[in-house]
Amino acid sequence: KAGVTQTPRYLIKTRGQQVTLSCSPISGHRSVSWYQQTPGQGLQFLFEYFSETQRNKGNFPGRFSGRQFSNSRSEMNVSTLELGDSALYLCASSLEGTTDEQYFGPGTRLTVT
Amino acid sequence: KQEVTQIPAALSVPEGENLVLNCSFTDSAIYNLQWFRQDPGKGLTSLLLIQSSQREQTSGRLNASLDKSSGRSTLYIAASQPGDSATYLCAVRRGRDYKLSFGAGTTVTVRA
Numbered sequence: 001k002a003g004v005t006q007t008p009r010y011l012i013k014t015r016g017q018q019v020t021l022s023c024s025p026i027s028g029h030r031s032v033s034w035y036q037q038t039p040g041q042g043l044q045f046l047f048e049y050f051s052e053t054q055r056n057k058g059n060f061p062g063r064f065s066g067r068q069f070s071n072s073r074s075e076m077n078v079s080t081l082e083l084g085d086s087a088l089y090l091c092a093s094s095l096e097g098t099t100d101e102q103y104f105g106p107g108t109r110l111t112v113t
Numbered sequence: 114k115q116e117v118t119q120i121p122a123a124l125s126v127p128e129g130e131n132l133v134l135n136c137s138f139t140d141s142a143i144y145n146l147q148w149f150r151q152d153p154g155k156g157l158t159s160l161l162l163i164q165s166s167q168r169e170q171t172s173g174r175l176n177a178s179l180d181k182s183s184g185r186s187t188l189y190i191a192a193s194q195p196g197d198s199a200t201y202l203c204a205v206r207r208g209r210d211y212k213l214s215f216g217a218g219t220t221v222t223v224r225a
Contacts, residue, residue: 004156033212043202043215056211090156097211099144099164102204104157 001027004093004105012111018079021108023091025072031097032074034066037088037107046089049074050097078110086112115140115207119216127224132190134219136203141181144206147213148177148188151200160201161188193223 005024013019025032034046045058049068066076072093078085088109092102116139126132136146145164149157161170161177163186169178174191190197200220204213 006156031211035213035215042217043204043213045212045214048211050211058212088154092157092213098209099206101159101162102147102213103159104149106156109154 004091004103006089006091006105006108008108009106010109010111012113013081014113015081015083017081018077019081019110020075020077021089021091021110023074023076023093023105025074025091025093026103029093029095029103030072031094032068032072033092033094033097033102034074034076035090035092036060037090038086043090046076048097055097081112083112086110115143115205115214117203117205117214117216119201119203119219121219122217123220123222125222125224126193128193128195130193130223132188132193132197132221132223134188134190134201134203134221136186136188136216138184138186138205138214140207141184142207143181146177146179146186146203146205148175148186149202149204151202151218153200157202193221195223195225197221198223 031050033048047057068074088107090107091105094100148160163179176189200218202218204215
């Protein structure tokens with residue numbers, strides 16, 4: 001069974017631009033979560049989707065948004081990029097997002113210059 | 114707010130020694146706890162998942178224990194190998210908030 005895939009793997013953007021990251025969960029998984037990882041803050045929760053509904057959102061500004069499609073694939077968007085948005089963005093999937101195991105993708109490395 | 118702490122932040126051991134990694138959390142009302150491994154620049158690999166009703170889980174050389182009442186989990190890695198060098202993260206899921214709260218990780222170096 002294929003794992004969680006994320007595209008693109010690497011991205012370089014300029015301040016003020018916007019970016020869209022994509023995540024394809026493991027087949028059959030309906031919950032997708034997004035996390036931001038930085039050396040200073042560690043892993044921080046961005047949001048979680050289940051059956052196209054956002055069930056929880058982390059403490060990030062409104063520039064960070066996401067959505068989930070009917071096939072459970074998810075995208076996150078960051079508008080008006082800032083230098084501090086440079087990070088590894090990780091996506092995780094699970095069957096239902098409650099007591100089940102979370103599986104992470106390889107991440108998208110975003111660099112903002 | 115759930116706080117997750119991992120001590121020590123870094124650990125260096127000779128090959129063959131057993132590893133003991135600690136994780137503590139402030140809110141004992143958790144659904145489960147999961148241990149992950151992360152290699153530099155890579156994603157997270159799930160190692161073990163312990164549900165709140167369980168006391169331990171084992172997989173090969175790995176054994177993880179959970180003491181909810183004291184807010185602690187320990188990951189044991191037997192007979193360490195250089196390939197075990199990585200950062201180990203613990204994460205807890207608290208109630209129906211649909212998210213994991215992570216510790217900062219313990220970076221392990223196993224010397225050949």
